[in-house]
Amino acid sequence: MIKREYNNRIIWGVIVETEAYAELEPACHGFKSRTAKNETLFGEPGRLYVYLTYGIHHCVNIVTEKKGWASGVLLRAIAMPNEHHRVAAGPGLLAKRFGLNRNHDNSLISVENGIWLRKSSADTKMSPIIQTTRIGISQAKNLPWRWYMKNSRSVSKRALGDRSPKPSEAWSPSSKEGP
DNA sequence: CTTTCGATTGCCT
DNA sequence: GGCAATCGAAAGG
Numbered sequence A: 001m002i003k004r005e006y007n008n009r010i011i012w013g014v015i016v017e018t019e020a021y022a023e024l025e026p027a028c029h030g031f032k033s034r035t036a037k038n039e040t041l042f043g044e045p046g047r048l049y050v051y052l053t054y055g056i057h058h059c060v061n062i063v064t065e066k067k068g069w070a071s072g073v074l075l076r077a078i079a080m081p082n083e084h085h086r087v088a089a090g091p092g093l094l095a096k097r098f099g100l101n102r103n104h105d106n107s108l109i110s111v112e113n114g115i116w117l118r119k120s121s122a123d124t125k126m127s128p129i130i131q132t133t134r135i136g137i138s139q140a141k142n143l144p145w146r147w148y149m150k151n152s153r154s155v156s157k158r159a160l161g162d163r164s165p166k167p168s169e170a171w172s173p174s175s176k177e178g179p
Numbered sequence B: 001c002t003t004t005c006g007a008t009t010g011c012c013t
Numbered sequence C: 001g002g003c004a005a006t007c008g009a010a011a012g013g
Helices: A091-099
Strands: A001-007 A009-022 A050-053 A057-063 A071-079 A115-117 A129-132 A146-149
Touching: A050 A091, A057 A091, A071 A091, A071 A146
Parallel strands: none
Antiparallel strands: A001 A009, A001 A115, A009 A071, A009 A146, A050 A057, A057 A071, A129 A146
C-alpha cells in the first residue's frame, strides 16, 4: 500500500495498476535526451518523478533501477477502500487525490516527506495480477509493461479495453542496452 | 520564431 | 464514439 500525509491527515490505498518505463525504449521520457526536466528519472531509485501532462494533469512515477539509467514505474491507479472506487482510478486522478505535483519531483519516498510504502494484506486481496501492454502512448506499444489487479474496480477506465498491437506499432530493442 | 502534441480526464452526441 | 481543456517540451521552418 501507499501512504501519504498532508493537510494533517494520513490517507492510504493499494496500488492496483502500474506501468514500467525505461531508457532503452522510445516511450520513456529519458529515451532521447537527458535534461533538467527528466533528470530525476536518471537519478537514484526511491524518489518520485512527477511531471505535468496535457497541461492539466500530473503523473507520478517511482524511480527504479540504478542511478544514471532512466527508469521508473508510473502509478496508474490506487484503490482507496474507504472512499469512492474511482477517486484515484487513473494517473491524473491519483496525483490529485494524493496532493502530488511538480513540487514533489525528485522527493525521496520516506515517512519524513509524507509519502511512503508499506506491505499489507490488502495488497494481494485483488489478485491475480494481469500483465499486458501500456496505454496512452504512441511508441513501443507492444511492450507488455502494464500490470493491474484483475479484481479491482479502481483500475483506470482505459485499462479495461485491451487490444493487441498492430504490426506497424511493434517495437523491439536495437542499439540501446540495459544497465 | 511557430506549430504540434502528449505516460489524461470529463463532458457531449 | 468524439473532442475540449490547457501548458510546456519538442519539433519544424
